[in-house]
Amino acid sequence: MSRRYHGWWVVFCAFVVALYGWGFGFYGLSLYLVALHQKLGWTPAMISTGITFYYVLGAFVVMQVGDAIQRAGARPIVLTGMALMGAGVATLAVAREAWHLYLAFLLMIPGWGAMGGGSINTIVAQWFDRRRGLAASLALSGATCGGLLFAPALAWAIDSWGFARACYGAIAVMVMTLGPLAGLVLRPRRPTEHDIGDDGVTRATTGGEAKTRRELLGEPRYLTMVGAFSIGLLAQISFIAHQAAFLEPTLGLKGAGWAVSLTALSALAGRVVVGLIVDRVDRRGCSSVVLAVQAASMIVLLSTSSVAGLYVGCLLFGFGVGNLITLPGLIVQQEFPRRDFARAVSFNVAITQLVAAVGPSLIGLLHDLSGSYRTSLTACLVLQIAAAILVLVRPGPRPIDLPADA
Known part of the structure; x- marks a missing residue:
């Protein structure tokens, strides 16, 4: 690996994005279901309907994220997604009525899009060509760690502190760690920056209009x-x-x-x-x-x-x-x-x-x-x-x- 190549810092940042994205936006859903059922008495069927709404509507948001990153850059998309994900989970923590559940998921949906697989793959692709497989695998290992590390930690916090305090604490940790990291690392790639063997490999294929x-x-x-x-x-x-x-x-x-x-x-x-x-x-x-x-x-x-x-x-x-x-x-x-x-x-x-x-x-x-x-x-x-x-x-x-x- 080229130790000085900034792309590897981008991979590390993408790993952290995936950790929180899957932790809050994928594995966390089952924890919210249990917590809301115990706290408010909402039936699993009712909450599951909201989760289905989250996935179905989220799919239409996800398909836009690659174009959004190419137009605006990774930094604003990830930071906005992080803020919306945190706002959605915070709304779940104070939910009292059924419509609060859907409001929370409406906030989380663009957060999931900005911190999910389409986003991670696009971010990595801006920095790697020949070694993209390794880079993407390392970055998306954060998704696995979201289930292996983040979700159990959130479950422990909910059991120990209560649902609302656990959510607020987890959101604070995400903002304090991912916020500065994304702000510093997710900058545009300079024309002079190339990974090992990447220079000139695929630059000739960048012209023309993208397929609809x-x-x-x-x-x-x-x-x-x-x-x-x-x-x-x-x-x-x-x-x-x-x-x-x-x-x-x-x-x-x-x-x-x-x-x-x-x-x-x-x-x-x-x-x-x-x-x-x-x-x-x-x-x-x-x-x-x-x-x-x-x-x-x-x-x-x-x-x-x-x-x-x-x-x-x-x-x-x-x-x-x-x-x-x-x-x-x-x-x-x-x-x-x-x-x-x-x-x-x-x-x-x-x-x-x-x-x-x-x-x-x-x-x-x-x-x-x-x-x-x-x-x-x-x-x-x-x-x-x-x-x-x-x-x-x-x-x-x-x-x-x-x-x-x-």
């Missing part, structure tokens, strides 16, 4: 990529939502908790491993392998009832968690012009978020109809196999002839 979203949907290669990651994430998020419930009868609640932690640790390790090799291999092939490993995890979980077998299944499943939000941006870099990157990645994040949002409900319905999670896990297995095959389909010519190592 309609034109992107007319690209067969884009459709197979989006389709593969949509159904892959549908299966992944569905299992994560029901993982503890599936494991609890065999492992007990504490054992299920340890299995979830093992999944998160495996996700962090998997992201680092893939990041180290993805810049030197075919990215669609790498994606297919990741999805195949998750399919193997479903086979293990379906074929065993032993404690050790269940932990192995969770370990294998964790390997792909997180990589499915990193890999689409790397495929876009490899197959599309540089000018299309921000819009193509943000649009992919929005579509996959919309599709994946219905997964937990569908898997829950399959469980209720069949009386067990076996049918649900089989459905996840089928989706993962289909995604692993679909991502390898490359119809038509590449939209641009990029160098193989770009």
Whole structure:
């Protein structure tokens, strides 16, 4: 690594953005549900409806974030998103009426867009070409740490201090740490700044008008990529939502908790491993392998009832968690012009978020109809196999002839 290259400071800042973005805007949602149910007596169904509203409306905001960063720069977008995320969580802390819940989520939605996957990928892409896979994997490891570190800390604070004080404390920590870091680090890249081997690699592809979203949907290669990651994430998020419930009868609640932690640790390790090799291999092939490993995890979980077998299944499943939000941006870099990157990645994040949002409900319905999670896990297995095959389909010519190592 070039120690003097400012891009690595940007990666560190993006890691912190992802830590708080996923901590407050993704993993924190389940904590808000429990806290509001206990505090106000609101039913899980009522709160879950608000969460569905958050994901669905958020998808339309997410698809704009790449263009917004390219126009205004990363610094104002991230700082504004941080402020809105904090304001939304603070509103949840003082909520008393149902409409307060929706107001809070309306504030959090642009915060999630500015601190989520589309934003992180766009920020990293402004600083890295050849080593973008490693840089994006390191930056998005912050998302995994949002579940591994931030969410448990917030849960402890809620239990110890109460919901409102815990939220205020967490918001204060975010503002005091991320605010100055983003203000100092997220500056525009100077023309003279290049990472190792980046100078001149893709600069010739920056001209012309970026494709519209309609034109992107007319690209067969884009459709197979989006389709593969949509159904892959549908299966992944569905299992994560029901993982503890599936494991609890065999492992007990504490054992299920340890299995979830093992999944998160495996996700962090998997992201680092893939990041180290993805810049030197075919990215669609790498994606297919990741999805195949998750399919193997479903086979293990379906074929065993032993404690050790269940932990192995969770370990294998964790390997792909997180990589499915990193890999689409790397495929876009490899197959599309540089000018299309921000819009193509943000649009992919929005579509996959919309599709994946219905997964937990569908898997829950399959469980209720069949009386067990076996049918649900089989459905996840089928989706993962289909995604692993679909991502390898490359119809038509590449939209641009990029160098193989770009």
